[in-house]
Amino acid sequence: MHAVLAAAQTLKAPDLDYFALAPEIVLTAVLVGILLLDVFVDETRKYLVTQVAGLGLLVSLVPVVALAANGADRSMLGGAYVVDNFALLVKALFLATGYVVLLMSSDYIGEGDYYEGEYSFLLLSSLLGMMVMGSSRDLITIFVALELLSIPAYLLAGWRKRDLRSNEACLKYYLLGVLASAVMLYGMSLIFGATGSTVLRTIGREVGGSVGEEPIVTLGIFFIVVGFAFKVSAVPFHFWAPDTYEGAPTPVTAFLSVASKAAGFVALLQLVYIGFFGREEVWGPLFWVLAALTMTVGNLVALRQTNVVRMLAYSSVAQAGYILVPFAVAGSNPAANATAQTAALVYLLIYAAMNLGAFAIVMAVARKTRSAEISSYGGLFTYAPGLTLLMSVFLFSLAGIPPLAGWFAKLYIFESALDAGTAAAVTLAVVAGLNAVIALFYYSAVAKEMWMRPVPDGDTTPIPVPPALAAALAFTAIVVVAVGVYPQAFARLGDLAQLTLR
Amino acid sequence: MYLNQFLLLAAFLFSVGVYGVLARKNGVLVLMSIELILNAVNINLVAFGAFHDTVAGQVFALFVIAVAAAEVGVGLAIVLLIYRNRHSIDLSEVDLMKG
Amino acid sequence: MLAATKVDVAVFGASAVIVLAGAIGVVISANPVHAALSLVMTLFGVAVLFVAQEAHFLAAVQVIVYAGAIVVLFLFVIMLLGVDRRENVAREELRGQRPIAFLLGIATIAEFVLLTRGTSWVTGAESVVGPASGPGANVETLARSLFTRYLLAFEITSVLLVIAVVGAVVLARRPPPERPEEPEPLAVPERLHTPQLDDAAPVPATEVPAP
Numbered sequence: 001m002h003a004v005l006a007a008a009q010t011l012k013a014p015d016l017d018y019f020a021l022a023p024e025i026v027l028t029a030v031l032v033g034i035l036l037l038d039v040f041v042d043e044t045r046k047y048l049v050t051q052v053a054g055l056g057l058l059v060s061l062v063p064v065v066a067l068a069a070n071g072a073d074r075s076m077l078g079g080a081y082v083v084d085n086f087a088l089l090v091k092a093l094f095l096a097t098g099y100v101v102l103l104m105s106s107d108y109i110g111e112g113d114y115y116e117g118e119y120s121f122l123l124l125s126s127l128l129g130m131m132v133m134g135s136s137r138d139l140i141t142i143f144v145a146l147e148l149l150s151i152p153a154y155l156l157a158g159w160r161k162r163d164l165r166s167n168e169a170c171l172k173y174y175l176l177g178v179l180a181s182a183v184m185l186y187g188m189s190l191i192f193g194a195t196g197s198t199v200l201r202t203i204g205r206e207v208g209g210s211v212g213e214e215p216i217v218t219l220g221i222f223f224i225v226v227g228f229a230f231k232v233s234a235v236p237f238h239f240w241a242p243d244t245y246e247g248a249p250t251p252v253t254a255f256l257s258v259a260s261k262a263a264g265f266v267a268l269l270q271l272v273y274i275g276f277f278g279r280e281e282v283w284g285p286l287f288w289v290l291a292a293l294t295m296t297v298g299n300l301v302a303l304r305q306t307n308v309v310r311m312l313a314y315s316s317v318a319q320a321g322y323i324l325v326p327f328a329v330a331g332s333n334p335a336a337n338a339t340a341q342t343a344a345l346v347y348l349l350i351y352a353a354m355n356l357g358a359f360a361i362v363m364a365v366a367r368k369t370r371s372a373e374i375s376s377y378g379g380l381f382t383y384a385p386g387l388t389l390l391m392s393v394f395l396f397s398l399a400g401i402p403p404l405a406g407w408f409a410k411l412y413i414f415e416s417a418l419d420a421g422t423a424a425a426v427t428l429a430v431v432a433g434l435n436a437v438i439a440l441f442y443y444s445a446v447a448k449e450m451w452m453r454p455v456p457d458g459d460t461t462p463i464p465v466p467p468a469l470a471a472a473l474a475f476t477a478i479v480v481v482a483v484g485v486y487p488q489a490f491a492r493l494g495d496l497a498q499l500t501l502r
Numbered sequence: 503m504y505l506n507q508f509l510l511l512a513a514f515l516f517s518v519g520v521y522g523v524l525a526r527k528n529g530v531l532v533l534m535s536i537e538l539i540l541n542a543v544n545i546n547l548v549a550f551g552a553f554h555d556t557v558a559g560q561v562f563a564l565f566v567i568a569v570a571a572a573e574v575g576v577g578l579a580i581v582l583l584i585y586r587n588r589h590s591i592d593l594s595e596v597d598l599m600k601g
Numbered sequence: 602m603l604a605a606t607k608v609d610v611a612v613f614g615a616s617a618v619i620v621l622a623g624a625i626g627v628v629i630s631a632n633p634v635h636a637a638l639s640l641v642m643t644l645f646g647v648a649v650l651f652v653a654q655e656a657h658f659l660a661a662v663q664v665i666v667y668a669g670a671i672v673v674l675f676l677f678v679i680m681l682l683g684v685d686r687r688e689n690v691a692r693e694e695l696r697g698q699r700p701i702a703f704l705l706g707i708a709t710i711a712e713f714v715l716l717t718r719g720t721s722w723v724t725g726a727e728s729v730v731g732p733a734s735g736p737g738a739n740v741e742t743l744a745r746s747l748f749t750r751y752l753l754a755f756e757i758t759s760v761l762l763v764i765a766v767v768g769a770v771v772l773a774r775r776p777p778p779e780r781p782e783e784p785e786p787l788a789v790p791e792r793l794h795t796p797q798l799d800d801a802a803p804v805p806a807t808e809v810p811a812p
Contacts, residue, residue: 014749077753122768132753144761151765162587175523183520508650519628564659574675
């Protein structure tokens with residue numbers, strides 16, 4: 001007993017920077033709040049929980065903005081948790097994505113017989129994991145954050161409890177997700193063994209030095225990249241994605257295909273740029289193969305789809321391929337390194353807006369047709385011209401047509417490849433270019449269906465769009481168009497948000 | 503007693519676990535195989551921790567165990583849900599959607 | 602670092618055999634209960650290995666949490682779903698797994714080759730039987746580290762456990778009986794796919810319409 005007390009006196013409390021942790025603390029408080037609120041609110045007023053959750057997300061954004069205005073890089077717990085511009089930018093991205101998803105889902109979840117309060121709770125807890133991921137600069141924190149963002153996502157995928165497809169989506173996502181994190185952990189254990197540290201900065205120093213030549217470092221990097229390839233649904237580890245996306249409730253699909261994927265890429269950016277940068281000859285080719293396969297397979301399979309959700313699922317697989325391109329070329333030279341990081345970040349931000357928008361339209365249309373078949377979009381223009389116009393904007397942005405944001409994102413990807421200048425990088429750029437052309441076919445097939453075809457069942461009553469969904473649509477559409485028209489401001493954001501490397 | 507021995511044991515355990523995940527069709531048994539992989543990770547972590555004379559390996563292993571408990575709880579809830587809807591947890595039957 | 606004695610080697614050998622035998626038992630037994638018991642065997646073997654490396658607290662956690670809680674949870678679910686469901690091990694596997702099996706197999710073989718090649722410090726490293734240094738006992742060192750350096754990860758893990766509890770309860774509980782009698786709201790919720798199934802009368806998988 002005395003020994004314990006003596007020890008307690010010598011225990012030095014860690015230096016926590018509460019200002020830097022403020023966004024996470026606020027979000028955690030909101031989480032606990034809505035969990036309690038859900039218990040005390042009766043069945044007919046569950047929408048209150050969703051409203052408080054949405055408000056909470058906006059409130060969490062306040063400390064993020066305050067930290068950004070303050071501008072100083074903060075590091076704590078021996079470099080395990082860093083709040084720099086990169087972290088703040090991705091945190092803002094996650095919060096905004098979460099807010100839009102909440103807007104999209106409020107009516108959907110409220111109208112079905114779902115558990116509304118717990119839905120917001122799990123959505124926000126997944127977001128909390130993503131926020132932590134944005135600042136994690138250490139293997140343990142990355143692992144815990146990854147689990148915190150994944151476990152609620154597994155549960156949300158199975159939210160339509162009595163739908164067999166939703167069950168299947170949930171089970172597939174869960175099993176492959178857990179397997180992926182186990183494989184990733186095995187890689188982490190090898191990297192930890194080789195370097196003797198869990199902090200990415202130390203790992204980066206060691207891996208760049210003589211330890212980096214050890215074969216176990218190569219294996220560790222391989223396993224970690226494979227684990228995250230599952231998370232971002234890169235080919236050949238993508239096969240869970242279409243089934244999960246189709247079976248999960250549509251707002252959850254939007255969330256998974258945007259936020260969850262972005263979190264995987266954020267973790268990869270941190271691991272690759274800080275931890276493994278000394279061994280680009282290991283991960284460079286690995287990412288090259290992943291990127292080329294992911295783009296090509298995703299686009300080719302998307303061509304054959306007849307269901308919009310499934311088409312968007314494969315399209316989001318293909319989009320992940322484009323985001324992998326900067327990873328493949330980052331190691332070539334210092335200039336390519338900086339451009340590649342900006343390119344990946346900018347693509348993530350723009351992809352979030354356009355993909356969420358497309359899913360919001362799918363939800364709006366499904367409210368009337370209750371179908372996600374492409375044929376059910378026939379003649380949409382005759383009775384819902386606004387939705388048709390917006391859907392075309394999102395689809396052509398995803399395809400990368402000039403005045404829209406997606407064009408600018410793709411341009412950045414090409415620039416990063418050309419900056420690298422090696423033969424492999426240029427080849428990859430050519431592959432990406434060809435893929436952009438393939439993608440145009442299936443995106444325009446939907447557009448053609450909407451603008452030119454007759455209405456399948458002749459029912460031309462207008463589609464009622466609830467205000468929350470309309471707000472989500474407006475927000476994403478404004479981002480897509482504004483960034484496309486005035487991209488310079490956005491690129492500057494990406495340039496500012498470079499990772500603090502050493 | 504070389505570090506090598508622990509790593510080889512862990513590698514074998516990892517391979518057996520991966521085999522189990524791929525070969526078993528019962529959802530509960532797939533989860534058990536994943537636990538084997540996590541144990542391989544823990545052997546690695548503790549051995550490397552002792553090798554580098556740092557406690558970080560053990561701390562990492564502790565987190566792996568805690569998170570595994572949470573994962574298994576959720577996983578078994580999912581298995582239960584599936585069983586309730588279709589009276590089977592055979593994974594080869596859970597295949598309504600063809601990729 | 603202590604020199605390895607014959608006892609150490611014997612302990613390692615014995616527990617390695619236990620670990621691998623248990624692991625193989627998990628992946629080949631047709632009866633899920635046998636598999637769960639084999640898993641206990643593996644977990645105990647790993648716990649012995651932890652003790653051999655002076656990770657006493659972790660060994661205790663391994664037995665209490667893993668063998669005690671997780672395996673019991675497994676057994677609960679197996680019993681709940683019926684123990685007589687034997688599995689035909691020789692049947693066709695899940696779609697799409699062969700390429701990964703191949704890839705991981707290659708990777709693992711590569712690992713063995715690389716690890717035993719003998720040029721790396723890993724192969725030549727002497728015994729790892731020795732406590733992690735630092736003042737005080739193993740538990741104290743661990744706790745000190747956990748509550749200072751890894752405090753944030755610790756807190757996040759506690760949030761994670763709460764989430765797992767909430768999520769598992771939501772997924773596993775049956776809807777209250779009075780709910781299906783509620784009148785459907787006017788705006789019919791969209792259901793993109795299959796018709797809703799009734800909990801009380803589950804439809805066998807074979808009767809589900811093909812997509």
